Amino acid sequence: MNDIQTYPIFPLNVFAFPGEEFGLHIFEERYKHLVNDVMESHQMFGMPYVLNGETQDRGCLLHIEEVKNRKSNGEMDIVVKVVELVNFLTRSSSPSKLYMEGNVELLHFKNTKPGPRLVLLFHRFMLMREEGEEPQPIVDEDIFELAARLKIPANQKFSFIDDQLPEHFERNLTNFLTLQIQIEAMTQEMGSRFVLN
Structure with a gap:
């Protein structure tokens, strides 16, 4: 497990498996910036799972599939798809960004065929x-x-x-x-x- 990369992160009380899609309503200023930056750079973002108010080290890596209902104030609804399950090794803020970033390690499944x-x-x-x-x-x-x-x-x-x-x-x-x-x-x-x- 040595595939470590840095991604924008959006902690949330949602945990899903690779291949699952779900919708998110984006209204906080920092996450409007995150979504716009991710779309501009064509990258993904990480979602550490929040359990009982505490951000966990595990979560998923998401790809934005579609942006819907973009409003003039920047609020939007997006559809995301889980690409990988990951460990979040670090979380840090940058003075140039409103959202946090984290170093992410992919969790590898050698075989995903069910027995x-x-x-x-x-x-x-x-x-x-x-x-x-x-x-x-x-x-x-x-x-x-x-x-x-x-x-x-x-x-x-x-x-x-x-x-x-x-x-x-x-x-x-x-x-x-x-x-x-x-x-x-x-x-x-x-x-x-x-x-x-």
């Missing part, structure tokens, strides 16, 4: 959740695409990422799905009992 057990659990869970409808296939056979389709809360996603990548990530997702399947089965069983009574 057969995880795919099986995913398929089973999606069948249960979508009431028997066949789930859409995982297009790129990518573990992050699978994880994104589970709609896991940000704080739980964040807890899945540790220093043992990718092995622990797959294990954490497998454990999560196993638990969700048990909960879904119990919920369905309780529902049928309630109707029968």
Whole structure:
């Protein structure tokens, strides 16, 4: 892990996996400047995850996909896409910029193809959740695409990422799905009992 680069940073209580897209409303002056600078330089920016008011050392690297609804006061809505998961090694401010910058280290996943057990659990869970409808296939056979389709809360996603990548990530997702399947089965069983009574 030696790919260290410097990026503008935008701490936020959002954590997402590579390939996920989401919208941001940009209204603070410093982040208006950040977005404009990033678009001008065609680079990316980092988003350290904020958990319970504290900025964490982990987060993601984002690419701006689209700018929408730019207002005369500089406010805008943007759509961003997660490119990589990263560690933020340093954070610092510069007198010439309103926003902070940070040295970022990429978190490397040598293999992002989900194992057969995880795919099986995913398929089973999606069948249960979508009431028997066949789930859409995982297009790129990518573990992050699978994880994104589970709609896991940000704080739980964040807890899945540790220093043992990718092995622990797959294990954490497998454990999560196993638990969700048990909960879904119990919920369905309780529902049928309630109707029968």
